[in-house]
Amino acid sequence: MILSIDTFSDTLGIAVIKDHRVLIKETIGKTKPFSELIITRLDKLFKDFQLNKEDIVALVVNKGPGSLTSLRVGITVVKTIAYSLKKPVYSYSSLDVMAYKYRCFNGKIISAINAGKGEIFLREYLSNNFEVKPVSDIKLEKQSVLENKKDGILVVKNINISGKNVFHILEDLSVEGAFYSLKNHTEEDIFKLEPLYIRGL
Numbered sequence: 001m002i003l004s005i006d007t008f009s010d011t012l013g014i015a016v017i018k019d020h021r022v023l024i025k026e027t028i029g030k031t032k033p034f035s036e037l038i039i040t041r042l043d044k045l046f047k048d049f050q051l052n053k054e055d056i057v058a059l060v061v062n063k064g065p066g067s068l069t070s071l072r073v074g075i076t077v078v079k080t081i082a083y084s085l086k087k088p089v090y091s092y093s094s095l096d097v098m099a100y101k102y103r104c105f106n107g108k109i110i111s112a113i114n115a116g117k118g119e120i121f122l123r124e125y126l127s128n129n130f131e132v133k134p135v136s137d138i139k140l141e142k143q144s145v146l147e148n149k150k151d152g153i154l155v156v157k158n159i160n161i162s163g164k165n166v167f168h169i170l171e172d173l174s175v176e177g178a179f180y181s182l183k184n185h186t187e188e189d190i191f192k193l194e195p196l197y198i199r200g201l
Helices: 034-048 068-085 094-100 143-148 174-184
Strands: 002-006 011-018 021-029 058-062 089-092 106-116 119-128 132-134 139-142 153-157 166-168
Touching: 002 068, 002 174, 011 034, 011 174, 021 034, 021 174, 034 068, 058 068, 058 174, 068 089, 089 094, 089 174, 094 106, 094 119, 094 132, 094 153, 094 174, 106 143, 119 143, 139 143
Parallel strands: 002 058, 058 089, 106 153, 153 166
Antiparallel strands: 002 011, 011 021, 106 119, 119 132, 119 139
């Protein structure tokens, strides 16, 4: 059983996956800080579905970019559970998984997340109907740069933009992120795992 947690945006995502099937998928709007929600929600899910924490074989977490405070909560919870159960942790970048959702597209993909202050986190990719490869580093840009991105598709989260080539991510990435991480073997050292902090680069 794999426990996946995503706290990169304004929704808390929790997924439990077993034998390549999604057993539980819960998305919760941020009515209060995730630090006040996540433990009680996990406890309730495990009780409601009669799950045993000892059955967890791995954990997955979104490491951003996104809301730094929220990411720290998700990562800290995952690291704590992994350490107590002596289980591996896998992580993924929110921008990578946003692009991966559209891997059947043939061409250029740009993933972008609202970073506040009129800025966005952005990364560019090329897709060949099967595989998505990054062709840029993660950048912090003014939101206005998206106005000139007409080729390919834009995959965005919490950005007020419209167009025929714009696709909005409305939920969390807990399920897609888990499958992406396991496929790409993105295991982390839990003592070194931290949120991606792009502003400081």
